[in-house]
Amino acid sequence: EAGVAQSPRYKIIEKRQSVAFWCNPISGHATLYWYQQILGQGPKLLIQFQNNGVVDDSQLPKDRFSAERLKGVDSTLKIQPAKLEDSAVYLCASSLTGAGGQTDTQYFGPGTRLTVL
Amino acid sequence: AQSVTQLGSHVSVSEGALVLLRCNYSSSVPPYLFWYVQYPNQGLQLLLKYTTGATLVKGINGFEAEFKKSETSFHLTKPSAHMSDAAEYFCAVSFYGNNRLAFGKGNQVVVIP
Numbered sequence: 001e002a003g004v005a006q007s008p009r010y011k012i013i014e015k016r017q018s019v020a021f022w023c024n025p026i027s028g029h030a031t032l033y034w035y036q037q038i039l040g041q042g043p044k045l046l047i048q049f050q051n052n053g054v055v056d057d058s059q060l061p062k063d064r065f066s067a068e069r070l071k072g073v074d075s076t077l078k079i080q081p082a083k084l085e086d087s088a089v090y091l092c093a094s095s096l097t098g099a100g101g102q103t104d105t106q107y108f109g110p111g112t113r114l115t116v117l
Numbered sequence: 118a119q120s121v122t123q124l125g126s127h128v129s130v131s132e133g134a135l136v137l138l139r140c141n142y143s144s145s146v147p148p149y150l151f152w153y154v155q156y157p158n159q160g161l162q163l164l165l166k167y168t169t170g171a172t173l174v175k176g177i178n179g180f181e182a183e184f185k186k187s188e189t190s191f192h193l194t195k196p197s198a199h200m201s202d203a204a205e206y207f208c209a210v211s212f213y214g215n216n217r218l219a220f221g222k223g224n225q226v227v228v229i230p
Contacts, residue, residue, distance in 0.1 A: 043220050
């Protein structure tokens with residue numbers, strides 16, 4: 001079974017530029033998550049999708065971050081414009097359902113390491 | 118709000134010695150508890166999880182953890198460290214009604230030959 005795929009693996013940009021990350025979850029997984037992992041910290045949930053609807057985006061900085069999950073499969077996370085403090089690893093994860101109190105295991109992709117100069 | 122505390126960002130252990138990583142949580146409702154491992158340049162991999170039932174949970178690679186409600190703890194142990202255990206370990210918590218994980222800061226484990 002193929003795992004969660006993410007691209008690109010690394011990205012270096014100047015501040016105020018825009019950047020986009022792509023995630024392809026495990027086939028059949030309804031729930032998709034984006035996490036931000038700053039160096040020396042644990043991952044922090046940015047947004048959770050259930051199929052193509054947003055379940056939780058309370059920690060997403062909506063003035064500069066946006067995310068979408070078209071057709072309930074692939075997802076993109078965009079930052080525009082980027083700030084120095086956005087330098088981090090962006091992790092995508094998926095789980096089978098994740099709805100209604102279940103504790104589905106989340107499967108993580110390898111992440112995209114973003115450096116903002 | 119729920120939170121997870123992992124003390125000591127870096128943990129050094131000799132090969133063959135006990136691995137002990139501590140995790141404490143704060144919550145007013147019963148939590149679900151997880152340990153994940155992250156190898157360099159890779160995503161997180163689930164080691165083990167506690168939801169309900171038996172409080173001693175066994176995971177992959179010889180790791181186990183015990184949920185102690187009275188101590189609000191979920192410490193991770195392995196009797197004998199192997200060089201391949203060098204990685205970063207994260208404790209996480211979620212709750213009934215959602216599947217959102219809140220992570221601790223992690224422990225970087227170094228295994229000394």
